[in-house]
Amino acid sequence: MIFVTVGTQAPFDRLIEAIDSIAPSINEKIIAQALKGKYVPRHVEVVDFVAPDVFADYFDNASVVVAHAGMGTIISALTTAKPLIIFPRKASLGEHRNEHQAATARRLGELRLVNVATTAADLSTFLQNRDSLIIPDRIGSQASPTLVDSITTFIAE
Numbered sequence: 001m002i003f004v005t006v007g008t009q010a011p012f013d014r015l016i017e018a019i020d021s022i023a024p025s026i027n028e029k030i031i032a033q034a035l036k037g038k039y040v041p042r043h044v045e046v047v048d049f050v051a052p053d054v055f056a057d058y059f060d061n062a063s064v065v066v067a068h069a070g071m072g073t074i075i076s077a078l079t080t081a082k083p084l085i086i087f088p089r090k091a092s093l094g095e096h097r098n099e100h101q102a103a104t105a106r107r108l109g110e111l112r113l114v115n116v117a118t119t120a121a122d123l124s125t126f127l128q129n130r131d132s133l134i135i136p137d138r139i140g141s142q143a144s145p146t147l148v149d150s151i152t153t154f155i156a157e
Contacts, residue, residue, distance in 0.1 A: 002026065003031055005034075005067045005070075006033065011038070012037065012089060014090075015066070016032060017039045019032060031046075033047050059082070063083075064127070065077055066084075068086070068087060068101060070101075077114070077136065078139045079139055086108070086109075
């Protein structure tokens with residue numbers, strides 16, 4: 001199963017429309033957590049808001065996760081070593097307040113931690129070639145002791 005998530009702040013019709021157009025060529029079920037947008041998909045199972053345990057179940061059982069460049073999803077992918085395709089929202093299209101998602105995606109892509117799709121064609125290519133996706137090394141779910149010590153020292157001073 002491929003899990004698509006747009007986050008909980010706003011609909012993301014461009015991503016849902018792109019994934020819906022690709023879905024017939026993918027031989028895998030696609031479930032999308034998507035707030036009610038204007039676009040109504042025909043080939044993707046859509047759920048609105050889901051409880052955290054259901055979200056975790058979808059995430060854990062997905063072969064690939066596709067998402068906007070939200071840090072919650074990115075961190076979840078990195079802590080589970082789950083292949084993640086980021087499709088960043090664009091402020092220039094009215095999808096966000098600034099271009100921070102593009103900057104986040106670009107930097108994480110440079111670090112080879114995520115797969116970055118900036119167009120529906122890129123997204124299709126990644127999904128057609130899922131065996132070639134970057135799968136990040138798993139990171140810890142807690143900050144390193146060195147970081148905690150540094151922050152504690154900084155606060156104490």
